[in-house]
Amino acid sequence: xxxxxxxxxxxxxxxxxxxxxxxxxxxxxxxxxxxxxxxxxxxxxxxxxxxxxxxxxxxxxxxxxxxxxxxxxxxxxxxxxxxxxxxxxxxxxxxxxxxxxxxxxxxxxxxxxxxxxxxxxxxxxxxxxxxxxxxxxxxxxxxxxxxxxxxxxxxxxxxxxxxxxxxxxxxxxxxxxxxxxxxxxxxxxxxxxxxxxxxxxxxxxxxxxxxxxxxxxxxxxxxxxxxxxxxxxxxxxxxxxxxxxxxxxxxxxxxxxxxxxxxxxxxxxxxxxxxxxxxxxxxxxxxxxxxxxxxxxxxxxxxxxxxxxxxxxxxxxxxxxxxxxx
Amino acid sequence: xxxxxxxxxxxxxxxxxxxxxxxxxxxxxxxxxxxxxxxxxxxxxxxxxxxxxxxxxxxxxxxxxxxxxxxxxxxxxxxxxxxxxxxxxxxxxxxxxxxxxxxxxxxxxxxxxxxxxxxxxxxxxxxxxxxxxxxxxxxxxxxxxxxxxxxxxxxxxxxxxxxxxxxxxxxxxxxxxxxxxxxxxxxxxxxxxxxxxxxxxxxx
Numbered sequence: 001x002x003x004x005x006x007x008x009x010x011x012x013x014x015x016x017x018x019x020x021x022x023x024x025x026x027x028x029x030x031x032x033x034x035x036x037x038x039x040x041x042x043x044x045x046x047x048x049x050x051x052x053x054x055x056x057x058x059x060x061x062x063x064x065x066x067x068x069x070x071x072x073x074x075x076x077x078x079x080x081x082x083x084x085x086x087x088x089x090x091x092x093x094x095x096x097x098x099x100x101x102x103x104x105x106x107x108x109x110x111x112x113x114x115x116x117x118x119x120x121x122x123x124x125x126x127x128x129x130x131x132x133x134x135x136x137x138x139x140x141x142x143x144x145x146x147x148x149x150x151x152x153x154x155x156x157x158x159x160x161x162x163x164x165x166x167x168x169x170x171x172x173x174x175x176x177x178x179x180x181x182x183x184x185x186x187x188x189x190x191x192x193x194x195x196x197x198x199x200x201x202x203x204x205x206x207x208x209x210x211x212x213x214x215x216x217x218x219x220x221x222x223x224x225x226x227x228x229x230x231x232x233x234x235x236x237x238x239x240x241x242x243x244x245x246x247x248x249x250x251x252x253x254x255x256x257x258x259x260x261x262x263x264x265x266x267x268x269x270x271x272x273x274x275x276x277x278x279x280x281x282x283x284x285x286x287x288x289x290x291x292x293x294x295x296x297x298x299x300x301x302x303x304x305x306x307x308x309x310x311x312x313x314x315x316x317x318x319x320x321x322x323x324x325x326x
Numbered sequence: 327x328x329x330x331x332x333x334x335x336x337x338x339x340x341x342x343x344x345x346x347x348x349x350x351x352x353x354x355x356x357x358x359x360x361x362x363x364x365x366x367x368x369x370x371x372x373x374x375x376x377x378x379x380x381x382x383x384x385x386x387x388x389x390x391x392x393x394x395x396x397x398x399x400x401x402x403x404x405x406x407x408x409x410x411x412x413x414x415x416x417x418x419x420x421x422x423x424x425x426x427x428x429x430x431x432x433x434x435x436x437x438x439x440x441x442x443x444x445x446x447x448x449x450x451x452x453x454x455x456x457x458x459x460x461x462x463x464x465x466x467x468x469x470x471x472x473x474x475x476x477x478x479x480x481x482x483x484x485x486x487x488x489x490x491x492x493x494x495x496x497x498x499x500x501x502x503x504x505x506x507x508x509x510x511x512x513x514x515x516x517x518x519x520x521x522x523x524x525x526x527x528x529x530x
Binding site: 011017042063065066073 | 362363366367374375380383391392395465469472473490491496497513519522526
């Protein structure tokens with residue numbers, strides 16, 4: 001250590017800013033250096049002398065006077081306007097944004113890491129599940145996977161929680177789209193057509209199915225009372241589409257004479273159907289059985305009180321022919 | 327030494343002050359007044375000792391706290407409020423010392439509390455001994471001689487010596503307040519002591 005460096009360190013040591021190690025080094029230097037010892041003495045003398053100019057506590061009057069003056073100045077300041085607050089906030093935010101790139105990079109790295117880890121865990125889970133499904137014995141209870149199934153869930157038939165475990169058994173039905181081809185005489189096809197005539201949400205499908213069933217009946221192809229005829233009567237009574245009802249009515253035409261239930265269905269259509277064309281068609285269909293009491297009653301009711309003048313006229317015409325026929 | 331525990335304790339001790347600062351930043355005048363009361367003694371003490379004038383000290387007090395009020399929104403807790411307010415005060419004091427230095431370059435003149443000027447050097451004999459000052463000068467005159475020697479320092483040297491010797495701050499804190507490094511503050515202190523010794527050598 002040279003004396004110049006020692007002089008600097010004497011100052012820092014005198015003010016308690018020198019580390020223990022450097023202080024020790026300084027002491028060793030000064031032990032053999034009278035000039036540096038003198039330097040230290042002079043510095044300590046300066047410190048002593050400087051204390052002759054002590055720091056005094058401010059006078060209470062000075063404090064009170066200063067505070068009063070400050071309060072007056074603060075009171076005189078105009079209140080900050082909203083845009084000043086906003087500007088200050090923006091300046092602060094801008095300053096904090098200066099550190100944003102680092103934070104953004106850290107977030108990006110952390111996000112990428114978490115994403116990779118999550119993806120890896122998910123892939124592991126799926127692989128394990130696939131392996132478990134593959135190795136499952138043939139007789140074991142199938143464990144359906146709902147999420148991956150391409151079919152719709154029709155309904156849930158039961159939910160049973162297995163005792164003393166977190167396992168739950170859910171029985172459900174799936175809607176699996178399928179198709180079938182076959183002859184109109186095929187019972188399966190007919191069954192599907194009858195289901196379609198009653199349940200399909202699409203008027204077009206109902207129209208097609210009822211049309212086909214009606215054509216079968218008109219051709220007298222196995223139009224059993226319990227099967228197709230029932231389906232046509234239901235369509236005539238309840239279908240919302242007049243086209244469907246009209247086809248059903250035509251399909252039922254050959255059975256008006258022999259089947260009382262068909263006759264009643266046609267009479268109901270004559271009385272209640274909202275479409276005049278169907279009611280008119282019903283009158284025409286009923287002609288073979290117009291002498292029937294129930295038919296005559298309905299015809300006379302319609303002839304007297306139907307809102308539609310055409311239907312009233314047609315009904316009267318039919319009724320007027322009855323005596324001649326008899 | 328500052329361990330993590332002491333740092334945590336310091337943070338806990340500062341919590342009420344930080345709350346006051348946040349309230350003041352939100353526009354609370356009462357919170358700002360509380361901060362003023364917390365620091366006004368230290369501000370006045372420093373300004374008074376540096377300028378030697380009550381009038382100047384009062385002006386510095388006024389200007390410092392008005393600045394603090396105006397720019398409190400910019401305080402982002404990156405340093406202590408103590409360092410921040412001291413930075414404002416030391417800058418104002420430095421401006422004041424610089425103005426005075428250009429005004430009275432060659433006059434060792436100080437002001438008493440009533441504002442009257444006293445030329446100390448003119449009243450102190452150069453033949454008096456530095457080795458036994460108590461015998462040669464009474465304490466008041468010696469103090470005035472010291473003040474005269476201090477006026478010979480540059481404003482920055484004067485400030486570093488003031489903050490280190492009289493206010494007892496760490497060199498690192500002084501560096502922060504003066505927007506410089508600890509090393510620079512140390513070198514400035516060294517220069518200041520050397521100059522002061524030269525100035526006061528006539529007393530030997």
